[in-house]
Amino acid sequence: MESAEYVVVGGGVVGTATAWSLAGRGAEVTLLEANELASGASGGPGRRGVRAGGRDLRELPLARRAQELWPELDTLLGAPTGYQRDGRLSLYDVEIAGTSGWQSLPAKVQAQQAAGVPCEIVDRARLDEMQPGIADEVEFALYTPNDGTADHPATTRAFAKAAVERGATIAEHTGVTRFSPNEDGSVVLHLDGGDRLKATRGVVLAANRSIPRLLLDSAGVTLPMWEKATQVTFVAAPTGFALNHAVGHPRRSLSVKMTDEGSVMLSGGRPGGWDPVTGVGTPDPVVLRTALADLAATLPALSDVDVLAVDNNRADTSTTDLIPVIDTVPGMASVFVGTGWSGHGFALAPAVAEAFTNWALDGERPDSVRPFTFERLGATRPN
Template sequence: MAGPSSDASDYVVVGAGLAGAATAWQLAARGHQVTLLERDVPAAHDGSSHGSARIFRYAYPDPFYTRAVLDSKALWDGLATEAGAELITPFGAVDYGPKRNPALLAEVLAAAGIDHELVSAAEARGRWPQIAFDTKVLWHPGAGVIDAETSVNAMVALAVRYGAKVLTGWSLDRVERLGGGYRLHSSTGETLDAGNMVISAGGWLPRLLESLPLPAGFLAGLPDFTVRQEQAFHFRYREDSGFSATNWPTFIHKAGDIQTYGLPGGRDAGFAGQKVAEYNGGPGIPSAAEQTGVVDPANRARVVDYVRRCLPGLDPEPYAETTCLFTNTPTEDFLIDRADNLTVVSPCSGHGAKFAPLIGQWAADLATGTGAVPDRFRSTASPALTT
């Protein structure tokens, strides 16, 4: 636990979720003096990086993101080797629905040289009868499931191996300028001095921005962040279906009335079923501090109805349910930007987990001035939705 401190670090990273842990790891590996601050514990249950089930996929309508996944996968492989742990389990993925445009996704994957197939709905139903496909289906076998909590802990451990300090139970209250750097104040009166800061606070970011000494022009140029208390439900595999976690792919389905995603639920719910959610289906909240952890009955009813109609391989009554945080930008692009020597990182909109090591690399490059990040992640907004 953190205690009263007058310590100073060259770089202080605030937030030990996937992005913050990756940034601390990258900075420490380059030989910088790093302190990682976390209001609770790494991959905390009330944050955005807890649990064992996040989708890893290559399929995007925007070639930029598909190329970025390729870059990220190389870093994931290196991280897994260095950490000595399996972080991504392969399951493959299916994308379908009249608004998902599987044919366009296939074109993007073909241009990037990524293994895939575009199959008819009838052929797909023959391969995966547990899913009621309504359009052509994109299948790409290289997709899988990220163990988010294990990944966070692996990156934190590597950061510590390279000399970083980790302070848990350290809730940032406000920041003041101190000479050429910053003094951070915790909610319990502790202080820590930093030459440079990286803020990667997930759903706490919108509220925290108010307390950061950032130029007014920079703040005015940031996107409007919205935070949702996303709802996720776990459904058991039907005993008579012959299917289990070993032969269920991950999926994204965009239909007219609902956009859903699903994946094997992992240890989050005892490996007994599929995790299914409506994308951005939960209620909006001002920031993570206002989350209740209470599941919205209307959202549960929509997802249960969807499972009953569209996923015949599942028992349509959830055996477990949870909430998590989605922090969104209007374009669904990330924010990785810097003013003075303070870097703000928000790899958000529900699709950032797969890029975690790459986001850490981008953030470390920007924070140290040794490299750039894609222009679309700076405070000038990107024009196109991504997912």
């Protein structure tokens, strides 16, 4: 049976970033991916948000640290991630109950600034200067200047390439069926085809969709999560149209970005159809119509645009409180888990990888990941 000090399961952005980070501190690392790198939620077209604005308060320490790391990644990895720091405008038009109304903005600014995330309230006059073409009914915007976007698969592959250059081993088309811990803290991973691999110091489970099955089959732990494939739409931009910043509308669950090819990308969290058994997504025409209507109501210049493509073949996992699980398996101090990203994993990945590395090598849980426990979700523990 072959062995490595640490085994990372999952070739998405969190897994490849963790392999790179561990190898950078001299650890012997093997990464296993059941399919190909960036074949799951870490793939797909368009640009993905790298934002701290609007995050759950518990995520802000990770988000702040990630924003410190993102601008350096192209140089550190020796490959492009496509990262751009253009800032983000979150738009507010009416006052409604909860956190999506404009009267919540001073409190949001105070909380985010206290966590070290720069942000400010923008009035209508300044908004017209920063981003012409916003619908007239928008009253204010929350501007987070350090937010940006990057290329999801390019970033994942850049981390993987740099991890190999640091000495890590990556094995694609190598799935894990289950794992079993030993009394000495080592862990045996049982692979497709019957082979086994021993992790002498620890395992990082970063396979996202596969983690609930692995936890149930290996540790008897039931983790309450579900899968969803966010529907992403690409439309043609009219001549002369440009976005100076990423634009979001929290009440409408709308996020708008420009792609490198000059089209407009719509997202915001609404899922299309998804079959968790086959892993195939089906675009939902109702979601498409709603997204186009919200786009026209927010940016009138984008009314009646031509739809270029609709994609929802990349599923993520979500938890009931919409923040991830970043923890060790109950009763297994050497098996680390990162899942339930709820759409936040890409932006947080550099900071999560750093936290996993420090935790695994130094033996102490970083403060930045203390909120993300199994226990808070009522996960069923083994008898």
